[in-house]
Amino acid sequence: MIKTFFLVLLLFITLSIVLQKNNKILVVLYSGFSLIAASLYFFNHAPDVALAEIAVGSAFMPLIFLIAISKQTTFTVMQQGHFHMEVKDFLYDFCQIENLKLKIVQSEDVFNDEAKGIYGVFRRQDIDVILNYHPKMQHYILTCKQSNVMTNKLLEMSLKYPSIKVVRTKDIDTMD
Amino acid sequence: MIDVIIAIAVIGVALYGIATSKNIIKTIICFNILQAAVILLFIVIAGTTGYDIPILTSENLVPVDPLPQALMITAIVISASVTALSLMFFVKIFHYYGTSNWETLISKDESQ
Known part of the structure; x- marks a missing residue:
């Protein structure tokens, strides 16, 4: 049940990223997308992949994206x-x-x-x-x-x- | 079954975003989403082979196949480095042409 909820949330957050135009909101939405994807990996019996996705996708990636946007x-x-x-x-x-x-x-x-x-x-x-x-x-x-x-x-x-x-x-x- | 359908749907939406977005930053983010959806597809299909995480604490467990998970950790790390490289190219392009829009960039390149 909770797995289905996260799956639908993943689809909605992907649609909102594709329709979004502000760069900073895009980065925050991508961070949320990574967290939801990581919880889905955990529900599918892959906790090691979920740990790597949390560390890389929701902490390291928004940092480098924000540095690139501030250069812009x-x-x-x-x-x-x-x-x-x-x-x-x-x-x-x-x-x-x-x-x-x-x-x-x-x-x-x-x-x-x-x-x-x-x-x-x-x-x-x-x-x-x-x-x-x-x-x-x-x-x-x-x-x-x-x-x-x-x-x-x-x-x-x-x-x-x-x-x-x-x-x-x-x-x-x-x-x- | 619904996991596979939604993972393929996310792949389709990300491909749509790559094809139609005019912002360079958004294109890079859509590439990342495509990669995360492909990883989700692998993990979901590997998750149907068993009922427990692949750590053997007792003999009665039925673990899932650990090989796709090991491959997908490598894919996550590679995608992080590809993102860093493409953002570096984006900063270089921005300081050279002064724009982050694909259409302005292409018209500027043809006029020279």
Whole structure:
């Protein structure tokens, strides 16, 4: 009787995962799916498999899924030299519109002795934008990857600001 | 009998999710569900060969076949490592193309 109940629950939770659109709810539902599957293994005389499924499926898997989802929502900017309020407001507005979390890192922290050039930064540190200041022309330069979807949105938004220029780089140099 | 039917139904729903989902994370989760359903099918069919767990505490027991269970523990561990690898590729793809949608990804790839 209780076995049939768990079987029907398994089918329903699978349907709810297929119909769900929010990533975080998906991970929690998958954790519940693993627990129900583990109890079904136990009812079918396989307690060792149930133990492995509980340890891997409902503890380890949601952890790595949550790490991957948190990587998805951060927008990393590497700054070089001066950093004034105007461009900071611009970046905050962009992240507000696109639902991203802004993370600013200093170039001194990124460049250690193994860094050879500016293009290697994209490959090693997963940086989305490099920000620096051109003193003679008096505008800020945002260097982005051409392949990235965010670059076009950033370019459209920067047309309103005369002191901000968006530069797109080729991607061939950044690929391994 | 109902266990086998529901395990096959879960396999079908997971295949539907793999085929139709646009989110990369959801595709990886559907792969995991497919694997768990296949394991459930093996365990259910092996569970019909006896009445007790395969630990011999007395001589009157009728244990189930332990070989499919031993194979399925290996399958669980392999699926965990496959998931970690595919999530690593997902993070790389996201930082390169800036999207987690299959359709945007494919159209972006063709335009270059």
